[in-house]
Amino acid sequence: MFPRDLFDDSHSLLRRQVAGFLDEEIVGLHRNWSQARYVPRDIWRKAGEAGLLCRSLPAEYGGHGRDFRDSVVIIEELAARRLPGLPTYLQSDIVAPLVQRLGTAAQKQRFLPGLCDGNLLGAMALTEPHSGSDLHAFRSFARRDGDDFVLNGVKTHISNGNSADLIIVAARCDKAILGDQPGFVLLLVKAGRDGISRKAIAKAGMQALDTATITFEDCRVPACNLLGQEGLGFMHLMQSLVAERLVLAVFAQASAETLLRETIAACHARQTSAGTLLDYQHIRFRLADLYSDCSANRAFVDQCITAQLRNRTDPKAACIAKLRCTENLKDIATQALQLRGAAGISEAEGERCVADLVDASVQTIWGGSSEVMRDLIGRGLVNLL
Numbered sequence: 365m366f367p368r369d370l371f372d373d374s375h376s377l378l379r380r381q382v383a384g385f386l387d388e389e390i391v392g393l394h395r396n397w398s399q400a401r402y403v404p405r406d407i408w409r410k411a412g413e414a415g416l417l418c419r420s421l422p423a424e425y426g427g428h429g430r431d432f433r434d435s436v437v438i439i440e441e442l443a444a445r446r447l448p449g450l451p452t453y454l455q456s457d458i459v460a461p462l463v464q465r466l467g468t469a470a471q472k473q474r475f476l477p478g479l480c481d482g483n484l485l486g487a488m489a490l491t492e493p494h495s496g497s498d499l500h501a502f503r504s505f506a507r508r509d510g511d512d513f514v515l516n517g518v519k520t521h522i523s524n525g526n527s528a529d530l531i532i533v534a535a536r537c538d539k540a541i542l543g544d545q546p547g548f549v550l551l552l553v554k555a556g557r558d559g560i561s562r563k564a565i566a567k568a569g570m571q572a573l574d575t576a577t578i579t580f581e582d583c584r585v586p587a588c589n590l591l592g593q594e595g596l597g598f599m600h601l602m603q604s605l606v607a608e609r610l611v612l613a614v615f616a617q618a619s620a621e622t623l624l625r626e627t628i629a630a631c632h633a634r635q636t637s638a639g640t641l642l643d644y645q646h647i648r649f650r651l652a653d654l655y656s657d658c659s660a661n662r663a664f665v666d667q668c669i670t671a672q673l674r675n676r677t678d679p680k681a682a683c684i685a686k687l688r689c690t691e692n693l694k695d696i697a698t699q700a701l702q703l704r705g706a707a708g709i710s711e712a713e714g715e716r717c718v719a720d721l722v723d724a725s726v727q728t729i730w731g732g733s734s735e736v737m738r739d740l741i742g743r744g745l746v747n748l749l
């Protein structure tokens with residue numbers, strides 16, 4: 365890819381430290397986690413100790429007072445090593461910033477230090493069995509009862525869902541905001557409460573990533589755990605989804621660059637009567653298209669990261685970044701398998717190619733599918749006239 369001017373020496377140092385930690389502590393174990401579909405809880409404390417969590421949070425809560433670029437470095441190093449089992453970005457860039465932005469002073473004191481040092485593992489529970497893309501169709505309901513909310517509903521495909529200690533749950537509530545339409549709440553739910561049951565989900569891709577269905581049955585959540593304003597949860601969520609889409613674009617872009625580099629190397633290594641696969645014009649053209657898209661995406665994502673540093677991420681730009689980077693990743697993963705011939709589905713190399721393709725498919729679905737991204741982008745087009 366082309367040189368980037370986003371980072372300084374402090375980021376190079378961080379990159380080396382993160383790479384060292386991942387290579388020594390995580391890479392060797394990750395395969396076992398994929399097979400066992402389980403990530404030991406203690407690894408999150410180690411990640412906290414190694415400074416991989418919540419780097420942009422203020423030092424008073426245990427953060428590092430840095431900016432989003434540190435997260436970008438960490439996400440890129442995780443993606444380059446294919447380590448979906450340790451989604452630090454969920455903790456650092458989605459859950460903790462939401463608590464920091466919307467939380468009361470007491471909530472921040474209570475939850476942020478643990479999220480920073482890994483003693484608390486966070487999760488974000490939006491998706492329900494009958495409504496993933498359609499957030500308006502939520503059925504989970506939080507009824508106000510004295511000093512508590514009583515939460516009922518089912519959330520599914522929740523990352524960190526089985527082992528999380530703190531789950532941010534989005535649910536409908538009694539409080540109407542527009543006419544008589546029920547509003548939403550975001551609740552900070554401690555996982556040990558009565559009325560919560562969890563069940564791991566077996567997946568074909570990203571097997572090391574802990575995903576679960578979480579059921580809430582008359583689960584009492586103290587009203588002091590309301591995050592943000594009662595009734596306005598949906599609006600709070602929309603702001604958080606913009607950051608989430610950018611984070612997922614960064615992750616997909618780094619994965620795409622890794623896969624593309626490996627695919628070019630595999631084509632270069634494959635001998636033919638013409639020389640190597642790269643001596644076939646058709647293959648060079650195909651790789652050139654992928655490389656061109658990937659390079660353009662890199663420039664666009666870096667521009668979005670720069671905007672994010674100024675808190676000026678355009679919601680549409682985040683959708684474009686998520687759409688383009690994840691779709692390019694899926695195209696590259698498809699070609700990575702195809703251009704290896706039978707080796708693309710055989711032995712260890714083939715196993716990795718198939719896993720890459722399935723994992724790439726996850727990325728065009730989670731955090732808002734490509735169809736939903738296109739829909740959101742398309743809705744704003746009339747404003748261009």
Ligand SMILES: Cc1cc2nc3c(=O)[nH]c(=O)nc-3n(C[C@H](O)[C@H](O)[C@H](O)COP(=O)(O)OP(=O)(O)OC[C@H]3O[C@@H](n4cnc5c(N)ncnc54)[C@H](O)[C@@H]3O)c2cc1C
Pocket residue numbers: 488489490491493494495496497498520521522523524570573575726729730731732733734735736739
């Ligand atoms: C590994 C993994 C981790 C996840 N982690 C989390 C998490 O931590 N928290 C969480 O809340 N959720 C999580 N999810 C859920 C994820 O966000 C949803 O899967 C996603 O939003 C899609 O919802 P769905 O699966 O219900 O599909 P559906 O919404 O049922 O969609 C099915 C198909 O219809 C298409 N479609 C839907 N609506 C439209 C439309 N308006 N126009 C055109 N096409 C449409 C979709 O693109 C898709 O192709 C995770 C999912 C995965 C796979």
